[in-house]
Amino acid sequence: xxxxxxxxxxxxxxxxxxxxxxxxxxxxxxxxxxxxxxxxxxxxxxxxxxxxxxxxxxxxxxxxxxxxxxxxxxxxxxxxxxxxxxxxxxxxxxxxxxxxxxxxxxxxxxxxxxxxxxxxxxxxxxxxxxxxxxxxxxxxxxxxxxxxxxxxxxxxxxxxxxxxxxxxxxxxxxxxxxxxx
Numbered sequence: 001x002x003x004x005x006x007x008x009x010x011x012x013x014x015x016x017x018x019x020x021x022x023x024x025x026x027x028x029x030x031x032x033x034x035x036x037x038x039x040x041x042x043x044x045x046x047x048x049x050x051x052x053x054x055x056x057x058x059x060x061x062x063x064x065x066x067x068x069x070x071x072x073x074x075x076x077x078x079x080x081x082x083x084x085x086x087x088x089x090x091x092x093x094x095x096x097x098x099x100x101x102x103x104x105x106x107x108x109x110x111x112x113x114x115x116x117x118x119x120x121x122x123x124x125x126x127x128x129x130x131x132x133x134x135x136x137x138x139x140x141x142x143x144x145x146x147x148x149x150x151x152x153x154x155x156x157x158x159x160x161x162x163x164x165x166x167x168x169x170x171x172x173x174x175x176x177x178x179x180x181x
Contacts, residue, residue: 051162051178054090058175063098063142064167071161071181074151080125084153087123088161088181089130095145102140106168107133111152113159120161123151154181 052058057067071088080087092109096102111120124132130151140146154161161181164174 051176054177054179056177058165059097060167060171060173060175062102062167062171063096064102065095065097066165066167066175067093067095068163068165068175068177069093071179073181074128076123076125076151076153077127079127080123080130082121082123082153084121084123085156087125087130087151087153089128089149089151090163092148092150092165093145094140094148094167096140096142098142101142102167104133104138104140104146105136106166107136107148108166108169109150109163111161111163113154113161115160115162120152120154123153125151 052068054068054070057065059065069091071090073086073088076084076087094102094104094107109122112118113120122132123130128151130149132150133148135146135148138146152161152163158180160178162176162178164176166174
């Protein structure tokens with residue numbers, strides 16, 4: 001039987017690998033790894049202002065929680081716009097645990113590849129079910145959730161992708177998801 005610290009060490013090692021893959025320098029010798037003593041559930045909160053792994057939830061002060069699924073690579077159809085040799089799709093779940101209604105039109109999802117400043121373009125491919133934020137005029141009542149399926153054009157090779165998600169333009173903090181796609 002493994003010692004009881006194994007899950008904590010595994011979480012710390014995964015966090016370090018993710019940070020390295022996203023271009024964050026490794027900690028100096030003797031430095032503590034963030035989240036090493038945090039339980040698995042609290043790991044996303046520990047990295048709230050840093051990069052999150054795809055799938056981790058991020059709760060904003062307004063009570064809105066956003067989670068971005070692991071990326072799914074696909075070849076866009078001939079009717080997709082813009083045309084791209086490859087795209088990656090994400091299921092984005094937005095949960096309103098706040099007191100008031102949340103207006104989905106405030107949601108902003110942007111991305112960059114390999115740390116370049118140029119933003120990746122969102123792919124609209126109705127044939128494969130990627131319509132962008134089709135219900136942008138929709139309100140999300142307290143206690144309710146919605147799921148969006150968004151896709152982004154990426155090069156036809158493995159790259160590091162960082163998505164930034166904000167529930168509104170006025171939100172000072174973005175949830176940043178990063179990983180190899």
